[in-house]
Amino acid sequence: MAINPALIKAYARMGQKGAAAGIGMMELAKRDPDMRVVVADSVAIASLDRFYNNYPEHVVNAGISEQSMIGIAAGLSSEDGRAVYACTYAAFVLVKAIEFVRHNLAYHQFNVKVVGNSAGFAMETLSISHWATEDIAMARSLPNMTILSAADSLAAIKCVMAAHEVKGPVYVRLSGLLNCPIVYEKDFDFQIGKANTLRQGDEVTIIATGMMVREALEAAELLVAQGIECSVVDMHTIKPLDTDYLDKALVKSKLMVTVEEHNIIGGLGGAVAEYMAEKGNMPRLVRIGVGDTFGKLGDLRYCWEQHGLTAPQIAERIKKEFNK
């Protein structure tokens, strides 16, 4: 696919899940006629209308039954190892169906890609049932899982397509709303397990994932204006973690920061903290994320504000921690 700035703007308007399903998975179906998509009454929810209209025979609707959806996906894949994408809200597919994911994906390693949409607080006032702020932690604790998290719509396309290259289970975490802010203004190289450095600066390394990548970039601008040099990296692969990148960043940085729209326990911050603790003799780490609480409900930005996840709040927090 030739990707130009006009396309990137169009993808952004579609939001992460719209671009992933409407562009990425459409392309995959063209290349791989064996591919299947399983939904739980979530053709519309997962922005699969166009996909369904073009490839109705590729789509299996399990009804509103996310556990059964994962079981059916595993069964569909089990005979010839074909790729099966299971798509619905992250809160339902991963959190509700976790045992089915554990046995069918983590243990059996069937070639099933769980695409969790609208992770974090993207479901806004539909609130806690529809939010997913524990999903990365749950997926990370399962053996054999690859975990991808998209920073913008183009990255979302890259995530679902990269997942197809993996012969085994993948959790693709998509978040945000329609009109997803652009992080990647031109085409870029997406390699599973290889973090993308978006900005170089020696004093603070900000490792972000998902929608927080864009916020981290804006926070870095604010910090640089105040004389604090920052690197910003998109850690789109949370498992396996890019420890080569971390090794380099740890040497040069005075402060390490993780930012995620997820509980600070068990997610990106948890993964980086675990790695750094075992390395020892490291700079300090600040984990910015959801502080092990649910918080007040409201629109996306309001929810972010409750947890200090907007760019100005992130900059403020980093400045405070840096000057400690």
Add this chain to the structure above:
Amino acid sequence: MNRRILSEEEIKAMCKRMRLHAMDMALAAGNRGAHVSGSLSCIEIYAVLYGAILNYDIDNLQWNDRDRFIAGKEHARLAEYPARAEMGFYPVEVLNSYEQNDGLLVGHQLRKELGVDYASMSLGMEMSFAVGKALIAKQTEQKYHVYCLLGDAECEEGPVWEAFIAAAHYKLDNLTVIIDRNCMSVDGNTEELMAQLDMQKKMEAFGWESVTVDGHDIHQLMEALSHKPQGKPYAVIAKTTKGKGVSFIENNKAWHQAVLNEEQYRQAVEEIKNS
């Protein structure tokens, strides 16, 4: 293709040997105990499936057209393992390795290393997998039939019913489920604890073809399982006795998982031999 089809008389004799194997394995499990009674209730079901119904090639276990068998009712491994040993999937001596550290045959999970169609290990998870297998067979025009064995109390798990709905919706007439209706779960009688009522009617209401048979009657099982439905999935409700064949285990909830001592072992073996 190498597949021995047993007669009803041969299956009866196989059931007796399977019960004896089950007792040997329960004894070998020692103080860890074994799931004894739930295995004894489905000995005939397993013997009929492996002895006469399932299509497979014993010389080529991964033969593409073999029927797929998804074994729920995880507490029935003392029926599953002997059935497969009796039919030559592995030597009968392998049963001696039951519950050994890192052994092939363990008390609940079917290990992947056995080459089974699904390494089932948790109640309520098999049915949706079986639906996926049956559905992809339809879509890719595969010849195999999918069989799935469930316990009646296992059907208290909600996802089983999610998958029942999907199987009927997708008209999976290449799918047969056998429900071991022994009317007992860990805590006792299902109809007192969580009544399943008339399971045949339930399955019919869910859009399945269904029949109820005596799950210890070889002939009835053979007849019911030989039937291939048209346009809908098929459920055989097999009425059984939990612990069938050993007097002190029958309908005794203490034997769901229990330690079999030497004296009990001798009595059980004698009863089975004299039956």
